[in-house]
Amino acid sequence: MALSDxxxxxxxxxxxxxxxxxxxxxxxxxxLRLAMKYTGDSDDAKDIYQEVFIRVYKSLASFQFQSEFSTxxxxxxxxxxxxxxxxxxxxxxxxxxxxxxxxxxSEIPHNDALSPDNLVVNSEHGAKITEALNTLSPNQKMxxxxxxxxxxxxxxxxxxxxxxxxxxxKYLFESVxxxxxxxxxxY
Amino acid sequence: MGxxxxxxxxxxxxxxxxxxxxxxEKKILFExxxxxxxxxxxxxxxxxxxxxxxxxxxxxxxxxKLLTExxxxxxxxxxxxxxxxxxxxxxxxxxFSLFYKPVGLAVSGFSLMLIGLFIGYLIFNSPVIDxxxxxxxxxxxxxxxxxxxxxxxxxxxxxxxxxEAVKSGRIKGNxxxxxxxxxxxxxxxxxxxxxxxxxxxxxxxxxxxxxxDDEIKNTLIAVAKFDNNPGVRREALKSxxxxxxxxxIKNTLIxxxxxxxSAGIRIEAINALVxxxxxxxxxxxKDLLLLKEKIQSDENNYVRYQAKNIIKEx
Numbered sequence: 120m121a122l123s124d125x126x127x128x129x130x131x132x133x134x135x136x137x138x139x140x141x142x143x144x145x146x147x148x149x150x151l152r153l154a155m156k157y158t159g160d161s162d163d164a165k166d167i168y169q170e171v172f173i174r175v176y177k178s179l180a181s182f183q184f185q186s187e188f189s190t191x192x193x194x195x196x197x198x199x200x201x202x203x204x205x206x207x208x209x210x211x212x213x214x215x216x217x218x219x220x221x222x223x224x225s226e227i228p229h230n231d232a233l234s235p236d237n238l239v240v241n242s243e244h245g246a247k248i249t250e251a252l253n254t255l256s257p258n259q260k261m262x263x264x265x266x267x268x269x270x271x272x273x274x275x276x277x278x279x280x281x282x283x284x285x286x287x288x289k290y291l292f293e294s295v296x297x298x299x300x301x302x303x304x305x306y
Numbered sequence: 307m308g309x310x311x312x313x314x315x316x317x318x319x320x321x322x323x324x325x326x327x328x329x330x331e332k333k334i335l336f337e338x339x340x341x342x343x344x345x346x347x348x349x350x351x352x353x354x355x356x357x358x359x360x361x362x363x364x365x366x367x368x369x370x371k372l373l374t375e376x377x378x379x380x381x382x383x384x385x386x387x388x389x390x391x392x393x394x395x396x397x398x399x400x401x402f403s404l405f406y407k408p409v410g411l412a413v414s415g416f417s418l419m420l421i422g423l424f425i426g427y428l429i430f431n432s433p434v435i436d437x438x439x440x441x442x443x444x445x446x447x448x449x450x451x452x453x454x455x456x457x458x459x460x461x462x463x464x465x466x467x468x469x470e471a472v473k474s475g476r477i478k479g480n481x482x483x484x485x486x487x488x489x490x491x492x493x494x495x496x497x498x499x500x501x502x503x504x505x506x507x508x509x510x511x512x513x514x515x516x517x518x519d520d521e522i523k524n525t526l527i528a529v530a531k532f533d534n535n536p537g538v539r540r541e542a543l544k545s546x547x548x549x550x551x552x553x554x555i556k557n558t559l560i561x562x563x564x565x566x567x568s569a570g571i572r573i574e575a576i577n578a579l580v581x582x583x584x585x586x587x588x589x590x591x592k593d594l595l596l597l598k599e600k601i602q603s604d605e606n607n608y609v610r611y612q613a614k615n616i617i618k619e620x
Binding site: 143 | 387
């Protein structure tokens with residue numbers, strides 16, 4: 120029988136590396152998906168993923184079991200996402216016909232749709248939704264993703280984002296309104 | 307809110323109605339209003355379609371290749387964090403040891419002896435395995451390592467420590483054996499010794515008669531991109547070149563070509579791309595653009611020359 124989160128945390132805090140790994144692998148797909156949807160870029164998503172779990176590793180000993188581990192984890196994830204600064208400017212463009220304007224590889228914008236190791240967006244709607252998400256503010260986007268992609272209750276999202284339920288409702292209302300505007304041709 | 311709901315109130319509540327986060331009274335008022343108002347009913351339908359599409363999008367699975375890469379990079383980062391922690395623990399232990407009294411030293415010597423006896427008990431009292439192990443069986447012998455003291459102070463007669471009990475195993479079997487392949491794939495990702503990682507890749511490489519397993523392919527891709535040892539990266543790249551060319555492998559070759567600091571490995575990648583472009587790898591506009599950039603930026607003449615040749619062919 121699989122160990123509970125609590126048992127894994129206790130074992131991990133005793134130095135059991137496998138318990139830590141099992142705990143991470145239990146949730147890391149969700150964190151990576153959230154980061155991917157939040158940034159729209161696979162490299163940025165990997166950076167966020169790593170930062171989240173390094174923070175988990177460093178502060179696991181201080182976890183008091185006052186909330187679910189997943190709530191605590193997503194609180195860290197939302198903090199890391201919202202404060203994340205992109206490494207590269209996304210405004211450079213390359214043209215095949217313009218040699219003089221060619222930029223070095225490190226400066227190529229990390230447009231996910233173009234990246235060789237991108238996350239393929241499965242549907243046309245998926246691509247449109249991702250694009251529309253970029254019009255939201257960081258807090259609106261995070262509350263929207265936690266609600267629609269991770270399925271958390273407003274109360275839980277408020278706990279994760281450390282704000283009142285009323286504030287989350289405003290973020291959600293505004294994000295849905297903006298998304299409808301962005302996608303109005305589709306609906 | 308009165309007993310009736312107006313349009314604006316209703317429209318503001320649509321998302322929360324669909325989230326099922328309205329209290330009972332509001333839900334009833336909302337449903338009554340929608341039943342009698344065509345405009346709001348249409349609005350609700352349009353939200354339902356939007357939410358259904360978002361829900362569909364939310365079910366798209368995480369890219370396994372990206373996940374493998376992220377895990378590999380995280381493992382490296384955690385390893386370096388753990389090393390930092392062990393180093394600081396060692397210093398702490400050393401400082402504590404300076405304050406031990408002679409009696410404490412005697413007790414700690416005795417405790418260490420007990421620990422030794424305990425470890426000896428675990429090692430030699432484990433189930434005896436027949437020397438003639440059958441193929442694909444892993445023995446139960448335990449090896450104790452990485453003892454880490456939580457409470458090294460023996461003055462109260464108690465000490466506490468953690469340790470890893472590692473099962474040593476031996477496996478002999480067909481190179482295509484699934485269990486054997488699984489262990490080797492794990493070793494390629496996790497073994498600290500680059501020589502072992504290299505040997506593991508070589509064995510995996512010998513398994514080319516079989517249809518390539520996705521897990522093995524993804525592991526080779528991650529290693530070709532991120533292993534810190536150039537020899538291991540090169541070997542992984544060679545193994546990938548033996549697999550039937552596909553989009554993932556092409557993208558890996560391009561990634562290596564753009565990012566690897568070793569000219570030898572970039573040459574390996576560009577050669578594989580030249581070969582691949584003749585045998586079915588399809589380069590798109592974006593790939594050609596990156597190769598064009600490479601012609602200008604790579605410090606290696608051969609890489610630049612070959613990139614130019616590929617572009618000429620298209």
